[in-house]
Amino acid sequence: MPIEQAGPAPRATQRTLARELVLAYLIVAVLVGALLSLVSMWTVNRLETHLQQIDMGMALDRVRGEYLAGKDVGRGSRFFHGEPGSETFPAWLRRVEPGFTRIQHDDRDWHIMADDRDGVRYMLLRDYTAFEQRRVRSHWLTVVCVGASLFIAFLLGGAVTRRLVRPLVGLAEQVIKRPALPPQTQIAQAYPGNEIGRLAAAFDATYNQLEMALQRERLFTADVSHELRTPLTVISSSCELLLDDPELTPIQQQKLQRVHTASLDIHQQLAAYLMLARDSSDASGFSRSTIADAVEKELAHWSSRAQRLGLRLFAQYDTHYDTQRDTQRDTQRDKTADSSAAPAFPAALVRIALSNLIRNALQHASSGTQIVIRASASSFDVTDDGPGVAADIAPHVFAPFVTGGAARIDNLGLGLSLVQRICDHQGWRVTLDSQPGRGARFHIDLAPPATL
Structure with a gap:
């Protein structure tokens, strides 16, 4: 019985193991990179805000001390003091609450520190427009760097994955072509002694055992066909000769005809069993x-x-x-x-x-x-x-x-x-x-x- 051929190789448009691994690697890299970028930017923003709050708090205390000491602080558009919500403050600052605040006004980015003491609100402003612009650029630079890193990681991951998967691809191709190779071929010799080599060795052992079993089955069916058909032919031909004997009684002819018919039936049944065993599609030889x-x-x-x-x-x-x-x-x-x-x-x-x-x-x-x-x-x-x-x-x-x-x-x-x-x-x-x-x-x- 011929060894059944393996199915056709997957088309190039189908996903291969290498593509699956590269895609999985890319997804993991994007998710991890995006998470790290978000966490990094959030941490940096929180740290900058905390440092600016401390710095502006110290600056407000210093300016207020100079003002209370009668010194000219020289910050007419940056330092305000008076009753909270009064006209002393510009309209866009009257609703600012005590503490550190960021406000965008007149296309400028302002950092504001406000503090209330003895019913008087002191407010110090700093123009952080240039700083915010640099920070936005730095964030975009971070995104670009992360994207570039992911792209480079994708290229490296693809190269490494293909290098690792190449032996599996070769093994799959050899498994598909194995029925055309000579009996007892050992394909594991072309692979190192790692997991792929052990997989190839296991395939060799299983396939070669199956090949030997099929060979024994072919020999068995051939032996059965030869050893049983020969005596059946002898019985059938002998019955045909004896049926021509005119000295046979009707009862003897009837019994001999039954033997002849039984031998023909057995011959046909044997042919049917051999046809199924050999997986032959030709049933034209049957009566x-x-x-x-x-x-x-x-x-x-x-x-x-x-x-x-x-x-x-x-x-x-x-x-x-x-x-x-x-x-x-x-x-x-x-x-x-x-x-x-x-x-x-x-x-x-x-x-x-x-x-x-x-x-x-x-x-x-x-x-x-x-x-x-x-x-x-x-x-x-x-x-x-x-x-x-x-x-x-x-x-x-x-x-x-x-x-x-x-x-x-x-x-x-x-x-x-x-x-x-x-x-x-x-x-x-x-x-x-x-x-x-x-x-x-x-x-x-x-x-x-x-x-x-």
């Missing part, structure tokens, strides 16, 4: 039959076992299809049958699917259960009135090795899985309708889905 013919043969095969188990097994046919079958049988007797009267399907695959559904019903049914095979031209189902499928098992009933609680010891849980694989291979649809205590109905629709 074809209608669903009714397959139902009649399986009904004859399983009826005796059903009787021994105390079960009733019988078939029902769709009315329209039943009429077609009768017409087809009449025309076959006249050797003028119309091959299009009923569709034909690979006989071995239909019988394997039907046989496993019947076997499943027999294994899980209780005494007195009725098992009905209903067939139409392009579908059939197997229905029983037994205990049904448990609610917790129903969603997984077609999975391998899933068995019901009432299953016998010879049930490995592979029959329904085989039915599902055959249906998937042929494009058929199999469904289950069951309720605990009310039986189960397995339906297979062999008609291709309608196309719009």
Whole structure:
């Protein structure tokens, strides 16, 4: 069985691991840089305000002391004193509260320190326009520096990330191309002994074990095909020769014909199993039959076992299809049958699917259960009135090795899985309708889905 090829490589427009890492690095860098810038500017502003408040407080005390000592302070437009809110103060300063304040007036930035003593308000002004302009420029310079730092960090982070991710990209490409390489190839030799190297070594070990297992499976299926088909061919050819013997009694001919038919059926079933094992899509080599013919043969095969188990097994046919079958049988007797009267399907695959559904019903049914095979031209189902499928098992009933609680010891849980694989291979649809205590109905629709 050929090793399944890996899917196509992601397109260049899709996000790669390197892009994801660079994007994550950029987002973290922007958030951290913005946070640090905001905290820094807030801290600097608070510190400047506190220092200016201390400086202007000391300056106001000095000017007020000079004024009270009768000295000329020489600050007619910068130093004011009088009753709070009086006309001694300019109109735009009358509502200034005691303490440190910043005011913008006449396109100038003023820092004001006001203090009340003995009912008199003293107010000192300083023009900080040039200082504020320099501070704004310094803030913008900080933003530009942070942006430049982020850009440089982005470039460095991208380069470092690509350097770190490059081995992963190479490993991904080699994993995609690995099926085309010779068996037991070791791709881990091209990588150092770090995490990537260990990942490559783990892939080598797993892939090479899988390769060996697939090789053993190919050899096994080839051996089975050769070793079993050869004796089956001998049996079939011997039966054909013996059937030409005129000395055989009718009973002997009947029994020999049964052996011949059984060998042909086994040959077809073996071909079906090998086709599924090899995942081959060619089913043209199988003999074809209608669903009714397959139902009649399986009904004859399983009826005796059903009787021994105390079960009733019988078939029902769709009315329209039943009429077609009768017409087809009449025309076959006249050797003028119309091959299009009923569709034909690979006989071995239909019988394997039907046989496993019947076997499943027999294994899980209780005494007195009725098992009905209903067939139409392009579908059939197997229905029983037994205990049904448990609610917790129903969603997984077609999975391998899933068995019901009432299953016998010879049930490995592979029959329904085989039915599902055959249906998937042929494009058929199999469904289950069951309720605990009310039986189960397995339906297979062999008609291709309608196309719009």
